[in-house]
Amino acid sequence: MRESMPDKIILSHGDGGALTRELFRSTFQKHLGNPFLSEADDSAILPLGTGQEICFTTDSFVIDPLFFPGGDIGKLSVYGTLNDLWVSGAKPLCLSCGFIIEEGLAMATLEKIVRSMADAASSSGVSIVAGDTKVVPRGKGDKVYINTSGIGILQPERRMDRKAYPGDRVLVSGTLAEHGLVIMALRAGLEPGELVSDCGPVGSAVDNLFASGREVHMMRDPTRGGLATVLKEVAEASACNITLYESEIPLKEEARQLLDLLGLDPLYLPCEGRVVAFAAPGPLPDGWIDIGEVGSGDGTVLLKTRYGGHRRLGFLEGMPLPRIC
Amino acid sequence: MRESMPDKIILSHGDGGALTRELFRSTFQKHLGNPFLSEADDSAILPLGTGQEICFTTDSFVIDPLFFPGGDIGKLSVYGTLNDLWVSGAKPLCLSCGFIIEEGLAMATLEKIVRSMADAASSSGVSIVAGDTKVVPRGKGDKVYINTSGIGILQPERRMDRKAYPGDRVLVSGTLAEHGLVIMALRAGLEPGELVSDCGPVGSAVDNLFASGREVHMMRDPTRGGLATVLKEVAEASACNITLYESEIPLKEEARQLLDLLGLDPLYLPCEGRVVAFAAPGPLPDGWIDIGEVGSGDGTVLLKTRYGGHRRLGFLEGMPLPRIC
Numbered sequence: 149m150r151e152s153m154p155d156k157i158i159l160s161h162g163d164g165g166a167l168t169r170e171l172f173r174s175t176f177q178k179h180l181g182n183p184f185l186s187e188a189d190d191s192a193i194l195p196l197g198t199g200q201e202i203c204f205t206t207d208s209f210v211i212d213p214l215f216f217p218g219g220d221i222g223k224l225s226v227y228g229t230l231n232d233l234w235v236s237g238a239k240p241l242c243l244s245c246g247f248i249i250e251e252g253l254a255m256a257t258l259e260k261i262v263r264s265m266a267d268a269a270s271s272s273g274v275s276i277v278a279g280d281t282k283v284v285p286r287g288k289g290d291k292v293y294i295n296t297s298g299i300g301i302l303q304p305e306r307r308m309d310r311k312a313y314p315g316d317r318v319l320v321s322g323t324l325a326e327h328g329l330v331i332m333a334l335r336a337g338l339e340p341g342e343l344v345s346d347c348g349p350v351g352s353a354v355d356n357l358f359a360s361g362r363e364v365h366m367m368r369d370p371t372r373g374g375l376a377t378v379l380k381e382v383a384e385a386s387a388c389n390i391t392l393y394e395s396e397i398p399l400k401e402e403a404r405q406l407l408d409l410l411g412l413d414p415l416y417l418p419c420e421g422r423v424v425a426f427a428a429p430g431p432l433p434d435g436w437i438d439i440g441e442v443g444s445g446d447g448t449v450l451l452k453t454r455y456g457g458h459r460r461l462g463f464l465e466g467m468p469l470p471r472i473c
Numbered sequence: 474m475r476e477s478m479p480d481k482i483i484l485s486h487g488d489g490g491a492l493t494r495e496l497f498r499s500t501f502q503k504h505l506g507n508p509f510l511s512e513a514d515d516s517a518i519l520p521l522g523t524g525q526e527i528c529f530t531t532d533s534f535v536i537d538p539l540f541f542p543g544g545d546i547g548k549l550s551v552y553g554t555l556n557d558l559w560v561s562g563a564k565p566l567c568l569s570c571g572f573i574i575e576e577g578l579a580m581a582t583l584e585k586i587v588r589s590m591a592d593a594a595s596s597s598g599v600s601i602v603a604g605d606t607k608v609v610p611r612g613k614g615d616k617v618y619i620n621t622s623g624i625g626i627l628q629p630e631r632r633m634d635r636k637a638y639p640g641d642r643v644l645v646s647g648t649l650a651e652h653g654l655v656i657m658a659l660r661a662g663l664e665p666g667e668l669v670s671d672c673g674p675v676g677s678a679v680d681n682l683f684a685s686g687r688e689v690h691m692m693r694d695p696t697r698g699g700l701a702t703v704l705k706e707v708a709e710a711s712a713c714n715i716t717l718y719e720s721e722i723p724l725k726e727e728a729r730q731l732l733d734l735l736g737l738d739p740l741y742l743p744c745e746g747r748v749v750a751f752a753a754p755g756p757l758p759d760g761w762i763d764i765g766e767v768g769s770g771d772g773t774v775l776l777k778t779r780y781g782g783h784r785r786l787g788f789l790e791g792m793p794l795p796r797i798c
Contacts, residue, residue: 157578162608175584176604179591184567184602192602194567196626198523206569206622210607242509242519244531246620248573253482259500266504277509277517278622279501282535283487285795288615295571297531297603297622301521470610 163472164372164418165464169381187381189310190232190368193302201302203238205229208295212471214261217330218344221294222264224420224473228371229298230272231350235367235423237308238300243269244278245296250289261292272349274298306358309365311386312426316365318390318440319432321353321423322346323398324375328417329406331472336410343402348421353435357425360433366426369419371473373464376415378424379440379449380463386426389445392461394453396439415451416464418472488797489697489743490789494706512706514635515557515693518627528563530554531622537796539586539616541655543669546619547589549745549798553696554623555597556675560692560748562633563625568594569603570621575614586617597674599623631683634690636711637751641690643715643765644757646678646748647671648723649700653742654731656797661735668727673746678760682748687755695749696798701740701786703749704765704774711751714770717786719778721764740776741789743797 153174160167172187184192191205209225226243233240245265249258269276327345334340350369357364366386370378375397383390392415399407399414407414425436432438449461478499485492497512509517516530534550551568558565570590574583594601652670659665675694682689691711695703700722708715717740724732724739732739750761757763774786 153580155580157574157576157580157583157608159576159608159610162574162606168606171606172604175580175587176606179584179587180570180594180601180604182600182602184600185604192567192569194602194624196521196523196525196566198521198525200521200523200525202527202624204567204569204603204624206571206603206620207605208571208573208607208620210573210609241521242517242529244517244529244622245505246531246533246571246622248533248535248618249482249487251482251484255478255480255482255500258482259504262500262504269505275507275509276505277507277519278529278531279497279505279510280532280620281487281493281496281501282533282618283482283484283795284535284615284618285484287612290609290613293573293607293609293618295531295533295605295620295622297569297571297620299519299527299529299624470608 159470163464163469165377169463191236203233203236203300203302205232206295206297208293209473210293210471211473212290213334214291216334216345217340219347220261220264221292222261223268224347225294225296226265226268227347227349228420229296230274231369233298233300234351234354235369237306238302240272240274240298240300242275242277243296243298245276245294246280248289248293249281249283250291251283251286253291272351312366312382312388312442314388314442314444316426316442317429317438318442319425319427319436320439321350321436323400324419324422325399325403325414325417327420328472329403332410332412333406340406341402343406346419346421350421350423353423356433356435360431362430363428364425368424370422370424371418371420374416374418375424376461377464380461382426383449384447387447389443389448390440391443392440392451394451396437398437415461416467420473484795488789488794490702494788516561526627528558528561528625528627530557531620533618533620534798535618535796536798537615538659541659541670542665543655544672545586545589546617547586548593549672550619550621551590551593552672552674553745554621555599556694558623558625559676559679560694562631563627565597565599565623565625567600567602568621568623570601570619571605573614573618574606574608575616576608576611578616597676637691637707637713637767639713639767639769641751641767642754642763643767644750644752644761645764646675646761648725649744649747650724650728650739650742652745653797654728657735657737658731665731666727668731671744671746675746675748678748681758681760682750685756685758688753689750691751692748695747696743696745698789699741699743700749702789705786705788707751708774709772712772714768714773715765716768717765717776719776721762723762740786741792745798
């Protein structure tokens with residue numbers, strides 16, 4: 149543990165940024181370390197001995213509020229885990245769900261959430277095959293927390309190197325920052341207006357990318373920590389540099405206005421229905437945007453600003469975004 | 474929803490008994506229902522299309538206190554999920570873990586728990602391959618909650634019918650009630666003395682049972698709800714009756730004393746390292762005890778008492794056992 153590591157858990161340990169990474173290394177990787185457990189991948193890939201490989205991933209959802217424009221904790225918990233499987237090149241096979249419910253939750257609220265999970269799962273052709281429910285006393289939880297874990301079958305033609313290479317382009321599958329922005333606006337008591345969370349499936353965006361015939365080296369979904377944190381993780385893990393063009397970053401007009409109002413940086417806000425991909429040059433697939441490039445280097449991420457300047461991007465740090473997913 | 478179903482979640486919805494079952498049916502099965510999701514099995518069995526089948530299971534752990542004689546939440550969370558795989562006839566392949574940590578948890582406490590998970594996993598030859606950490610503000614959790622999900626490979630020679638048959642014997646792999654009793658004693662401010670939780674792996678007990686050559690039709694681990702609830706579930710799901718002999722129920726002497734003191738019924742207290750099996754007659758495997766029999770019937774579970782009387786056993790109901798695992 150380096151000197152700066154606090155001796156108690158603080159909220160930033162859960163923000164997906166620098167401290168989350170530090171906690172992973174100092175505690176989880178230290179004791180649980182194995183070749184499959186990685187801080188930089190969305191799922192583990194495991195050989196079954198039959199030639200087939202499965203992807204396995206887990207996420208807990210503690211979002212506040214439970215319901216928001218564009219989704220709710222139920223939809224989020226299903227797509228959050230399915231998206232991790234899709235960006236790993238897998239076809240989702242099934243999900244589990246574990247509920248931790250605070251005493252006093254209205255049955256109608258729980259049912260609404262479960263129905264929303266059912267809709268998301270069935271519209272993706274996936275079943276929730278295992279579940280568990282625990283109840284904790286009032287004041288020992290907050291309405292409901294949901295863990296989902298998912299298994300997918302790795303598609304051999306979608307096997308990726310899981311690292312970026314110099315010469316790769318950086319592509320995103322849609323406009324950014326909307327999930328985080330909607331949640332932060334609600335928390336600030338602001339009306340997000342037309343803006344809704346991007347919470348949703350990335351399956352068809354991933355299909356489009358592979359259909360374009362481009363050689364895809366890596367995909368991630370920029371959730372906690374946002375695009376900048378993912379780029380920094382990939383740059384470090386791949387030992388290369390990444391240059392991002394501010395003018396190419398896709399943002400909805402409504403998002404720009406709210407960002408200004410709240411003083412938030414869209415590069416660090418989570419998406420819940422977008423993919424960032426690192427792929428060799430080629431035709432741009434439907435719906436994707438080219439926002440930057442990978443070069444040789446040592447893990448630096450540079451933003452080329454609209455005005456010709458440069459800004460170095462690090463891991464999310466010091467931006468208070470608790471319970472955003 | 475039947476008339477008696479409360480309109481808010483109460484603690485008993487999480488006790489593994491009658492209300493947990495009701496909640497499963499009225500909410501989870503209603504919306505998520507599929508052939509794999511079952512209230513009476515410890516895991517889902519899924520074909521992979523290659524002839525191989527996998528088992529998939531999930532559990533969240535919210536136990537209070539975190540540390541107890543014989544174990545802690547880390548050890549419990551690993552064996553809890555591995556045991557579900559073993560009793561399903563699977564060889565565990567890997568685990569995931571999802572942490573929900575309350576702000577303010579001492580880093581040393583977290584590390585102790587993670588180390589305990591690492592010990593349990595590695596002594597079972599299993600890796601924790603995927604993880605997730607969320608942090609919730611003070612007062613929105615209680616130190617730490619852990620979800621583990623697990624994948625196992627179904628052993629073809631251990632494929633069971635997953636139902637009991639008239640003529641089967643009811644076997645248990647060791648003394649009962651110790652986990653629940655230790656936790657309840659601690660909560661009551663009593664010293665559990667020599668008694669420790671049975672929290673541990675059931676892998677070798679299951680190996681012994683299969684090595685005996687007996688035809689095993691079903692196994693369960695009697696956790697929340699205890700032995701009686703498992704028997705009632707199996708009797709109803711298998712449409713048969715079960716008779717249990719009180720004189721054969723294995724209890725440690727220290728357990729009997731604490732049970733008397735606390736006024737608790739051992740048949741409803743959870744074990745965290747025991748198996749109950751339904752198997753055709755045959756030689757008694759090492760360490761197993763024969764406690765009853767399956768007959769034809771309609772789902773009744775009868776306890777033949779020491780004094781020749783009968784007591785009908787139902788699902789756990791009205792016994793306040795929150796956060797016991």
